[in-house]
Amino acid sequence: MAAVAAAKVQEVREITRIERIGAHSHIRGLGLDDSLEPRNVSQGMVGQLMARRAAGVVLEMIKDGKIAGRAILLAGQPGTGKTAIAMGMAQALGLDTPFTSMAGSEIYSLEMGKTEALTQAIRKSIGVRIKEETEIIEGEVVEIQVDRPATGVGAKVGKLTLKTTEMETIYDLGNKMIDSLMKEKVQAGDVITIDKATGKINRLGRSFTRARDYDATGSQTRFVQCPEGELQKRKEVVHTVTLHEVDVINSRTHGFLALFSGDTGEIKSEVRDQINAKVAEWREEGKAEIVPGVLFIDEVHMLDIECFSFLNRALENEMAPVVIMATNRGITRIRGTTYKSPHGIPIDLLDRMIIVPTSPYQEKDLKEILKIRCEEEDCEMADDALTVLTRIALETSLRYAIQLITTASLVSRKRKSTEVNIDDVKRVYSLFLDENRSSQFLKEYQDEFMFNELEEQAMEVA
Numbered sequence: 001m002a003a004v005a006a007a008k009v010q011e012v013r014e015i016t017r018i019e020r021i022g023a024h025s026h027i028r029g030l031g032l033d034d035s036l037e038p039r040n041v042s043q044g045m046v047g048q049l050m051a052r053r054a055a056g057v058v059l060e061m062i063k064d065g066k067i068a069g070r071a072i073l074l075a076g077q078p079g080t081g082k083t084a085i086a087m088g089m090a091q092a093l094g095l096d097t098p099f100t101s102m103a104g105s106e107i108y109s110l111e112m113g114k115t116e117a118l119t120q121a122i123r124k125s126i127g128v129r130i131k132e133e134t135e136i137i138e139g140e141v142v143e144i145q146v147d148r149p150a151t152g153v154g155a156k157v158g159k160l161t162l163k164t165t166e167m168e169t170i171y172d173l174g175n176k177m178i179d180s181l182m183k184e185k186v187q188a189g190d191v192i193t194i195d196k197a198t199g200k201i202n203r204l205g206r207s208f209t210r211a212r213d214y215d216a217t218g219s220q221t222r223f224v225q226c227p228e229g230e231l232q233k234r235k236e237v238v239h240t241v242t243l244h245e246v247d248v249i250n251s252r253t254h255g256f257l258a259l260f261s262g263d264t265g266e267i268k269s270e271v272r273d274q275i276n277a278k279v280a281e282w283r284e285e286g287k288a289e290i291v292p293g294v295l296f297i298d299e300v301h302m303l304d305i306e307c308f309s310f311l312n313r314a315l316e317n318e319m320a321p322v323v324i325m326a327t328n329r330g331i332t333r334i335r336g337t338t339y340k341s342p343h344g345i346p347i348d349l350l351d352r353m354i355i356v357p358t359s360p361y362q363e364k365d366l367k368e369i370l371k372i373r374c375e376e377e378d379c380e381m382a383d384d385a386l387t388v389l390t391r392i393a394l395e396t397s398l399r400y401a402i403q404l405i406t407t408a409s410l411v412s413r414k415r416k417s418t419e420v421n422i423d424d425v426k427r428v429y430s431l432f433l434d435e436n437r438s439s440q441f442l443k444e445y446q447d448e449f450m451f452n453e454l455e456e457q458a459m460e461v462a
């Protein structure tokens with residue numbers, strides 16, 4: 001018996017939760033206080049105060065639904081937290097506001113045209129909040145009585161007694177209702193709702209008055225108050241779906257299953273026109289509301305002139321999301337043209353944007369970010385090792401230093417230590433090159449590589 005139990009425990013232990021650690025998994029929000037002031041270290045966010053404050057203001061306007069159709073550009077050097085800030089905004093917005101994130105290069109897909117890809121991304125970022133009023137019966141179960149026919153065949157009949165704090169009513173039960181009550185394992189003392197139109201039963205929890213009777217109920221049991229007032233209520237149910245989901249469901253060639261496979265292909269513009277018309281109708285009747293969400297386009301310099309001009313137009317549409325873009329480019333060529341412009345974005349589009357700059361980090365902030373990353377990766381690091389790593393971040397790049405955390409932690413584990421020390425950091429620093437040393441290496445050994453173009457370039461310049 002004991003052995004069986006032990007085996008069971010082992011089984012349970014083996015199913016440990018695997019948490020994927022992504023580059024931005026430590027970011028849990030923007031780290032702002034109630035008056036939108038950024039705390040220096042909060043929710044995984046460190047420093048970059050001006051940009052975070054600006055992002056907070058933008059966020060507040062998005063929540064108020066005030067800035068649909070605006071564009072914000074996060075511009076700054078590589079590794080200054082542009083993508084991190086966008087992820088923080090997504091977290092802070094919550095689940096009810098759609099947030100779509102894409103990289104500029106994603107539009108160059110073989111499956112659909114560039115403008116179709118952008119249109120889909122835009123429509124994924126606009127939510128439709130549909131309100132539905134349903135009649136429900138809500139009460140605490142006093143008694144369920146089921147009469148089975150003596151012969152064992154034929155329909156079951158029964159009675160259900162429900163009460164609120166003010167009234168008690170007995171309902172007749174049909175076969176179907178009895179089955180669903182059994183399926184939901186409803187017992188006396190449960191607080192339930194029954195949808196009058198569909199007969200769907202929902203168990204809200206157990207009534208507080210019954211809390212004492214059931215010592216044996218598991219810790220998952222939720223206790224709720226016995227409902228007040230009438231048993232029959234009108235309840236407003238709100239669903240939020242994105243326009244893209246509505247498009248897919250209504251496009252006959254794909255069907256809703258395409259939502260799961262993600263294989264939606266191009267959607268006909270007639271479908272979209274019809275849906276726009278229908279949604280407009282619902283809005284007039286007060287049945288639906290538009291929730292402008294956020295479309296985040298990272299590495300926006302990868303878009304070309306056609307996309308930019310499309311975005312220009314799309315932003316002026318009545319149902320446009322807030323578009324947040326990020327780029328690390330300076331003055332560079334606009335893709336698809338020979339013109340140069342700041343950030344590789346056409347001036348007319350830039351003119352419609354508000355630009356939020358991000359700036360390189362000071363040593364103090366770098367150390368704090370590295371510390372947070374160590375925690376995120378479950379890596380114990382000695383103080384002096386962290387100081388060395390911070391130095392490395394300062395002299396090479398934050399990203400490179402973050403990469404070294406995982407590798408150093410592996411090296412320390414190999415020597416059966418639980419803490420990363422200076423030597424581990426030095427070891428991985430010599431094992432893995434940063435960009436600077438790699439270029440240096442290439443310059444020194446250029447002759448031994450194939451297709452070496454350094455000399456040709458030098459000649460061109462001369």
Ligand SMILES: Nc1ncnc2c1ncn2[C@@H]1O[C@H](COP(=O)(O)OP(=O)(O)OP(=O)(O)O)[C@@H](O)[C@H]1O
Pocket residue numbers: 023024025027044045046047048076077078079080081082083084085326327328369398399402
């Ligand atoms: N202020 C910050 N607080 C916490 N983590 C940060 C902060 N800034 C950057 N990071 C982390 O540092 C790494 C690099 O930052 P990020 O990817 O956001 O840079 P970026 O500005 O988007 O760079 P690029 O222009 O190269 O895309 C990420 O892992 C990110 O989560």
Ligand SMILES: [Mg+2]
Pocket residue numbers: 082083084298326
């Ligand atoms: Mg980025």
